[in-house]
Amino acid sequence: MQSKIDISLPKVLVLGTGGTIAGVSTAHPAQAGYRAGALDIAALVAAAPGIEQLANLQAEQIASIDSKDMGAAVWVQLAGRIRDGLQQGDVAGCVVTHGSDTLEETAYFLHCVLPAGKPVVLTAAMRPATALSADGPRNLYDAVQVAACLQARGLGVVCVLHGRIHSACDVSKAQPTAVDAFSSGERGPLGFVGVQGVQITRQLPSQPPGPLPQTPWQPPRGSWPRVELVHSHAGADGAVVRALMQASQSGDPSHKLAGLVVLGTGSGTVHEQLQTALDEAEAAGIRVAYASRVGALSGGDFDGLNAIKIRIRLMLELAAATG
The missing domain is CATH 3.40.50.40 (Rossmann fold)
Known part of the structure; x- marks a missing residue:
């Protein structure tokens, strides 16, 4: 899906993988008994009012799964699509919608295998799309703001949830049910996003310590260790x-x-x-x-x-x- 193009806006690639953010339930309250990954990425974009004023969005579906079932096969597919997308000169950044359960794992994998440069932003939701006061639309809106922001370049992969920008190296899911479920521990978030726009409050090395895999990274030819x-x-x-x-x-x-x-x-x-x-x-x-x-x-x-x-x-x- 390609949004209506405004040549004055940056272009952001938005990739969907499923998760609670794309969840649907007919139960009440809607947080109970929902089916993760039921909505496609086009529906998520359409549910975020004003998002088209932030960037020209190119939305694609990579997977439609509950993130508890995430694995290396989807990681490799994501890494390849993101790398190809960011090599396009007109693409400013990339957003990945994801389930919250393994968000930190996917984010860190991508942080290790993708070159630092254009922003790569993962986001999620703690409430399904059909819930009263669903948090997904705002998280997606904020994630696109960060992906389109020049300040966010060179940070490596980040996660944007509940108005906070977390490094993939630091973030973890710290609470199983609260909307404000993610934390960067003692280091704290890299910054914030809200009515004042994107604010980066600290920097960090954009790549993890130790010897890196080969550049450009390639997946193993056989099974993963x-x-x-x-x-x-x-x-x-x-x-x-x-x-x-x-x-x-x-x-x-x-x-x-x-x-x-x-x-x-x-x-x-x-x-x-x-x-x-x-x-x-x-x-x-x-x-x-x-x-x-x-x-x-x-x-x-x-x-x-x-x-x-x-x-x-x-x-x-x-x-x-x-x-």
Whole structure:
């Protein structure tokens, strides 16, 4: 879908993937029992009054899923379409509508594989489109404002929700039901968007730390390296790690374990019995990275990233290493 063109306005590519923002329900209240991803991106754009005054919009549907079902196949498709779109000289930026559950994962993946430059903005909603006071139209409107804004260039991928602009590196879903569900923790948002327009209040490195995948990034030729999350907790004995290692030896390539991300207690500490199993995994050639179940840790190869984003980073690094 291409909006009516006003040559005085920037052009923004808007990609739909489904989620609550495109959800529909006949129940009352409409927040209950809705079907995610029911509306297409053209309907979402049409439901945001005045959005056509911000930019010339080129809207395309990439997927129509509940974001709990998001996976690498859609990530790769998104990355390719965004890269192609932003290479067009008349495109100022890109917006992706997404479900809230895995928004931070998709955002961080795209942040790692896309070059910093033109804005790439993800947005979502906590209420379906048919809900009373649905939050999706305003979030989409704000996201287009940011994507069309010169100030937002060079920030890497950002998420715009509830009037806040979050870095893909920092953002996480911190509340399961509230409209103001997303947080950037102690670092805080990059800026705000509202009646005063777009305000960027802090900068950050536009690419994640550590060695980057090849540029331009290409997806792995085969299957993605399997990286799993393991929790340390009272009584953690390493049985889960050993079960994963045993499954890895089954001969099924999809079960082959390449990495583990450990959510340690406190500052990343791990139960001694679990640590023994992790040492066995490392000796078997499995990459092990440490995080905290409390929040992001400072320092090391994954400075400031939570466990979910470390998993994505590790997948990318392992994929790059194996070609």
